Amino acid sequence: MSEPRAALPEKGNDWDALRERMQSLGEGDADWRNARTAVYVFNAGEDVLRVAKEAYALYQSENGLGGLAFPSLARMESEVIDIGLGLLHGPEGSCGNLTSGGTESILMAVKTCRDQAAAAGKSVLGAKVVVPASAHLAFDKACHYLGLEIVRVPVAEDRRADPAAMAAAVDDNTLMLVGSAPCFPYGLIDPIESLSDLAQERELWLHVDACVGGYFAPFARMNGVPVPAFDFELPGVSSISADLHKYGYAAKGASTIFHRSEAQRAFQLFASDAWPGGRMQTPTAAGTRPGGAIASAWAVLHYLGIEGYREKARVVCETRARMMKAIDALPDLRTYGEPMLGLFLFGSETLDSFQIYARMLSRGWFSGIVTEPRAIHQMLSPAHADVADDYLEDLEAAVAEVRKGDGPGAPVTPRYS
Ligand SMILES: Cc1ncc(COP(=O)(O)O)c(C=O)c1O
Incomplete structure (x- = not known):
């Protein structure tokens, strides 16, 4: 049964209560604040966020x-x-x-x-x-x-x-x-x-x-x-x-x-x-x-200036190179192409990349996908530098699960909608 249609409240609500409700609505969202999304959000750190806001x-x-x-x-x-x-x-x-x-x-x-x-x-x-x-x-x-x-x-x-x-x-x-x-x-x-x-x-x-x-x-x-x-x-x-x-x-x-x-x-x-x-x-x-x-x-x-953007670019490029190298060293995984900026993809030719995607998603890592080749898509932000090791650790565990056939059953069908 579909949910009842939302209605405009008869009387206005208190903002503090509304804020709390909105925050709780966001609890199921991808955790971009902790850099667990590699698509949709570009997290350059708290100070930049504050200036933008x-x-x-x-x-x-x-x-x-x-x-x-x-x-x-x-x-x-x-x-x-x-x-x-x-x-x-x-x-x-x-x-x-x-x-x-x-x-x-x-x-x-x-x-x-x-x-x-x-x-x-x-x-x-x-x-x-x-x-x-x-x-x-x-x-x-x-x-x-x-x-x-x-x-x-x-x-x-x-x-x-x-x-x-x-x-x-x-x-x-x-x-x-x-x-x-x-x-x-x-x-x-x-x-x-x-x-x-x-x-x-x-x-x-x-x-x-x-x-x-x-x-x-x-x-x-x-x-x-x-x-x-x-x-x-x-x-x-x-x-x-x-x-x-x-x-x-x-x-x-x-x-x-x-x-x-x-x-x-x-x-x-x-x-x-x-x-x-x-x-x-x-x-x-x-x-x-x-x-x-x-x-x-x-x-x-104006806040970042050339110096600030160069530093962000350096961090992103370095994190991308580090992640690609680590992924290429893992059994069953490979990266594709030689990107120069903040975006890369990886997958497997022996396991189903989307099964790996599903297991990473169940661990809270949200990213894009590519269908040709079937691959996982990472668009990195500066904030990913701090979580790259955690990501790689979870990736190794996710790949091991797929190898054994453990973990969540049907893969999600990744999409942008
Ligand atoms: C290369 C490229 N062009 C265009 C777009 C569309 O941009 P927007 O989503 O801001 O409309 C994107 C979005 O990711 C993109 O990656």
Whole structure:
């Protein structure tokens, strides 16, 4: 029987009692505070959390829609964009906006590309966006919303985008190419330089999805990690998405979409006065834009600075390397590929990786999965440095259980929903 529908209480409740109830509601949630989640939450420590939270609270009622009313938010947004462009080799004239997350940034990139093509007289209904099979599903969603066709091209043997196969998939009806830095499933940076050449050769828009790497890869590179060119440094790159609420460590609801030029970004903007409410102009899909998310992003960027982000990147890269080495040394387990940033995957070719996943879940470790190969997906935060040994110990026990057929029966079907 389904639960009765919740109803608005007749009278208001006491906040202390409500807070307690809310806290108890969260008792069954994944334990991110103790770094037992390796997806959804980016835990850079108590001090960063405090800055993100207090900055959010300071501006939580202000509305980023109203630049005239809140020049503070307009200023913060503009400074965040300048900072992002500074990290991603934004050339003179490059620009961008804050959005609610990676999905909205990607939606804006695809929409802008489509509308620019339409303005140039191209037929865009059912036109194609060619992506590697590892690209985020947000591109499928964007194509679905925008009347475009997504073409997913198998990745190369090394699980990175295959520029030759993508070139073969391009036809006269193709508008956009996509590469990721890194892609979500494998944590690998696609060969963006080759994609940039291809984009220039075929006069296509290249979007680089740096939702995960945009605020991580530049600092890893400063630390000596051999991160290949992936941003506006490459002349074929038209737009970049980079999430502040991932490795920027800002509160949720903050990403950036960057464009090579204002002329290009013009096709992202919406403006109309076709109603009696006066002229409205919005840069992104949102109407109201949460002031808290803008303020939180601004504050965390300034709180950490280059030094702080470099240190976080160092800790994450070191933890990832340490965990991969330990996992490769365990019988029945292996890691896949050679990621450079904070994301890696591992699994087994002799045991069922999802059985191992289920046993780790029953020990309180929450992470993502990959289906090809069947693997466990780890997106690490700085806070994982303190729990990596506990994780590895539990992993060894979980693998031993699967080997013996002990422990929880049916594996959960991992999903994002
Ligand atoms: C590479 C990549 N792109 C896009 C997204 C979508 O971002 P969001 O969940 O913020 O919409 C994600 C999310 O994990 C991602 O990993």
